[in-house]
Amino acid sequence: MLIQGKDERTLKANLMLASSTALVAGIVNVAGVIAFLAFTTNITGHVALLARKVSAQDVGEIITVGVWLLMFFMGAFVSHFLVRSFDRESTYKAHALPILTEMVILLLVAIYGNHFFDGNDLEREIIIGAILFSMGLQNSLVSTISGGLIKSSHLTGLFTDVGADVAEWIHPHTAKTELVRNRLYVRFTVLGFYFIGAVAGGFFFELYNFKVFYFIPIILLTILYYDIRGVVFNKLRRKFAAGTDTK
Template structure:
């Protein structure tokens, strides 16, 4: 999933990347809302909140929301900067680094949330910023890796694109529909797995609480291992039978 360069990815690879990262975004968002009372995989609601706080002259809340927006932006910025810096050496290493950073951050959130978090406003705001940063990392990476086709935390744009592409697909003047169909498959996959991840996250939170954040990095780990597993297996066989 992470070895392919934009424009050369198969539909299967895009669907796998879309499903895995969308489920992560859905789980993270639902668990974030339940645990920290904040949306942590998108910024649309935070922009609306920012406007409301400015109107109400609630200066402290304005600063907090600006901090959250900046953290998501910073995650996307750093993700793309890293990929741009490393892609000439190794496409896999370039794409894997932001995922590894996301795993470390979310594991840290799981440890802190499970052992230290006491529900204070300062802790809630700081943790929300950290999770938004990790979602920025993920969204920036999958967007670049897929050539802008996949954005797993941006459902408003996804629904818009889906409506436009369905209209194109059903229009009688459209001749080549293969590309459109593939895009629609990917959009529907993102939507379905975002919902699935949200439902799973809510279910797990009812059982294990904030420790659900330990589950999310495991999904991300499978993305990292998918590309290197065949290589490791080949090396192991070579050593065993050489």
């Protein structure tokens, strides 16, 4: 899922990345709404909220929402900066670092939420900011490595893309190419798994509260593990082949 660059990606790699990251986004967003009454995977609602707070001249809330927007921006910035910094060294490492950072942040959210969170406003605002940062990391990464094809939580843009691609597919003047078909597969996969994640997130949060957040790093860990198996296997195979050649 992570070892291929945007120009080398297969349909299978895109579908696996789309399904896993959309599942995470769905769980996180619904769990965030239930726990904090705030969207935690996108910023469209926060921009509208910021405008309302500016109109009301609520300085404290303006600062809070502004920081949330900045945290999402910083997540996207850090993710892309890491990818660009390590891409020449190792594609897998460049793509894995944002996922690993996201995993650590959400694990800390799970630990803090389960053992220390008492519901006060400051804690709530900090946790929302941390989750938005992690979602900025994820969104930027999947968009970058898929060439903009995968949007794991930006559903407004995703519905726009699906509408355009469906029109392209059914239009009588359009050739039914594999490229358009594959784009539809990926985008419907994102929609489907986001919905599954949202339903699961709501259902299990009601049962287990913040313990739901322990499940999210496990999903992210499977993304890291899927490719590292191949990386380790190839290194061992090359090492074994080199040892055999010297005999």
